[in-house]
Amino acid sequence: MNNIIWNRLFNKVEKPVRYSGGEFNMVKKDLDKVEIRYLFAFPDVYEVGMSHLGLKIMYHLINKRTDTWCERAFSPWVDMEEQLINRNIPLFSIESRSPISDFDIIGATLQYEMSYTNLLNMLKLGNIPLLREERSDEHPLIMVGGPCAYNPEPLADFIDLAVIGDGEEIINQFLDLFKEWKQNNGSRDEFLYSAAQIQGIYVPSFYDVTYNDDDTVKSIKPNREGVPDVVTKTIVTDFENAFYPEDMIVPYMNIIHDRVVMEIFRGCTRGCRFCQAGMLYRPIRERSIEKIMSLTEKTLKSTGYDELSLSSLSTGDYSDIHGLVETMMNKYFKDRISLSLPSLRIDSFSGKYAEQVQKVRKTGLTFAPEAGSQRLRDVINKGVNEDDMIKSSTEAFEAGWDRVKLYFMLGLPTETDEDVLGIAALVRKVRSAFYSIPKDKRKRGFRGVVSTSYFVPKAHTPYQWFGQDTIEEFSRKQALLGSNMRIKGVDYNWHEAKLSHLEAVFARGDRRLGKVLKRAVMEGCRMDGWDEHFDYNKWMKCFEDEGVDTSFYANRHMNKDDILPWSHISCGVSEDYLWQEYQKSLDGEITPDCREGCINCGVNTTWKGVC
C-alpha cells in the first residue's frame, strides 16, 4: 500500500496520530535481516496502550535482539475499524504497516477482563481465525501475558499459550527456542511442547477440563507427559538489574501517562485481601536508590520528558522513601522536572515529604480508603485507621492542597448498610478537617472527588471464593449512598453495575465462556470499557444463546473444596494461605504487613529465601 493510500486512510479518522507512528525512539529494522517478527498487541486504543510501562519494557527488550523485530498494534478506534472493514485493509502494525497476519508471534497483554473482546476483534480485523483449532502452523502464534493471564481459561479456545508472571524474565529464552524451532521446521505442537518446559509458560491445549453435574469443575489435568500439573509463574529475581528501557519510545499523542514512569519496586507486602496485584506480584523486590537515580537520569536525558512518576503498588512503602524523594528533589528541582507519586497509602504519606515533592508542580492528592468503616477496612485488611487518615489529610491541607480524590468500593465481603453510609461520613470528616484549619493557613475551598466502584472478586486472592453482589444489590447500595452524598464541594462519581457484573464473570470464568466470547465478538462487542460502546443487552443475549448463566460465575459463593478453574496456575501463594485469609477476613481479623514478619503466604517456599 503506497503512502497516498495510507494518508487518505488516516485523513478519514479522528486522531490519526494513533496509527501513523514515527515516534522518537521507535524501532525500525530491515525486514530482510530479521528472523523473528514479533507483534506486541495491546487490546485497547493507542493512548491507553502507550501509557503501559510493560509494553515499553517488552518492546525495547525484545528489540535489543538483532534477530527479532518487535512492532506494535493497538485496538483501532471505531472510526478506523469501519474504514478498515470498508476498504478491505487488514489491521496493521505501526512500525512497518504490515498486516498483523504477517507476524510469527502476536503477544498481547491482558490488563483487564473486558479487553478480551478487543483482542479477539484485533485478530478478526487481521483476518486471523479466532479459534486455535482453525489456525494452521502458518498463522501467527497467539500468546498472552499480564495479570488476567493468571486465569486465562475464558480464552483457552483462542490462545496458543500464556506467559504467567514476569514476561521479561523468559522472553529471550522463549525467542531462542522459537528461532531454533523455526530453523528446524518442526510442527507447532512440537514447539509448544518445548515451550511448556519453561517455567511460567502455560499451554491450554495440554490440559483437559472435565465438569461435574452441578457444572463445577471436576478436574483439570495434563493430557500428556512432561507437562506440569500446576504451572507456576516466572519472576525476575534480580530486579535491581532488571531491564529498563532508558531509550524509551516517546509518543506524540498526549497519552494518559505522558512521563517517565520509574518502577521502584515490584510486589507488595500489605496483603489487602481484595487486591489481586498484591498477590500476583509477590515477592517484593526493590531497586536501590542508586539504581533508580541512574536509570532516571539516563531516561530523562534520552527522552526529554519533564515529568517523572515513581511507580509501584504502594510507593510510600519503599524502604527509604524519604531518602529517595529527597535525593530526587535535590537533583531535579533546578531542571524543573516535576515528580509525582501515585498510589500512596494514607498512613505512609506525610505532608512534609509530599510538600517537597510538589514543590515544582502540584499534582492531585489521591487516597483509596476503599471502605467507609474501620470494621470493614479491617475485614479487607486495609488496616488504616481513621485518625491517621484525618491527620494526614490535615497535614496535606496545611501544606496547600485543597483537592482530594477518594476511592471506595461497594460490595466488599460482610458489607452492611452502615458501612456504606460510613463512606459519606468519612468524606464529611475529611471535609471538616479542611475547614477546621484557620482560613489564613489553608486554601479557600475544599474540592473533593469521590468515586465508588463495584468490588469484583478475583482469582488468586482470598476473595476468589466470594460471590459478587447481584446487580440489584449493587444498585440498592449505590442509591443508598447517593442520597447521602450531597455534600458541598464534593463531586460523587459512580457507574452502573452491569459492566462490573461481566468483569466478575470473566474474572472467575472457565473455558466454557469461550463460545460466549466468540459470539460476542461476532455480534460486534468491543471497546466495552467505553460507555458509549458497551452494550449489556447484546452481551446478555450472547450468554443466553450459548446457554450460560452469568450468575454462576459472578455471584456464586465457591467452596473450599471446589476445584477452581485456575487451580492449575500458581502465583506462588498457597491455596491454604488464601483460604486462611478469607476466614480471618470474615472474622474481621487483621494480618500485619509481612515486612514486619513472614506470614507464610508460600512465596518464600516456592522461591527459597527470596523475601
Place this chain on the structure above:
Amino acid sequence: MHILIKYEKGEEVRFISHLEMLRTMQRILRRCQLPLRWSKGFNPHPVMSFASATAVGTLSDDEYLDIYFDLDISINGLTEKLNAVSPVGIKFMSTDEIAEKMPSLTAMLETANYDISVYFDKKEDYNNAVNAIKGFLEMNEIITTKRSKKGFREIDLKPMIKSMSIKSHDDDNLCIVIDAFLPMGSKMNLSPKLLMGAYLKYSNVEDKDADYFCHRTKTGFIYDVIEKWGVEEF
C-alpha cells in the same frame, strides 16, 4: 539570547497536531540540555513561540520558532545538535541569533505558499474540479461559512486569494495539485482548509469523496527577519 530556528515538518510527522508539535519541540530542547529560559508560575516550560501553527495533515518546508537562552552560548553546531535528537520527519534547517527585543514572529507573518494535492474517488468529480477552477476564480465573490467562537459567520474569500491555480493534474490517479498563495497572520488570514472547502463545494464534490493534503512551501514575513533583527556572532 534570542534564537530563531527554522525547521521542516515532514511526511513522518504529517499527522501530529500543533500542540503535539509544541510538546515535541520542548522535549527536543530538553534533550539538548540547553540553558533555556523558563516561564514563571505554576507550570514552568521553556519560553518559546511558533510563527504559525501547522494543521494535522499539513507538511511544511518553512517553519519557524524562537527560543530564549539565559546564558550566552555559541550556537555553532546547534542545528546539528537539534537534529541529532529529533524524530525522523522534523528537520532543523538553521539557527540564528536575533535581537532580544523585537515583535513576535506571529505578528510579522504575512503570507504562505501552498502546494495542495487533491485526490478524488470519482472520475466525474476530478473532471468537474479541473474544469471548475477558472469559474471559481472568476466569481465576484466567494461566500463561505466560517465557524468562529461566537458561532458561524459568512465571509467573502475572493479578496483574500492572492493567487491560485492548478499546477498539475494526473488523469490516471485522479489527482490535482493546486498552487495557492494566501495571506497568513493577524491582519488577514485564509486557511487552505477554508479555501478548499469552498472550491470543492463549488465543484460539487462531496467531502467524503475526496481528500486533500496541504504542503506549505513558504512562510512569508513582512520583513526578512534575519536581515532586520539578526545579530552577528563574533
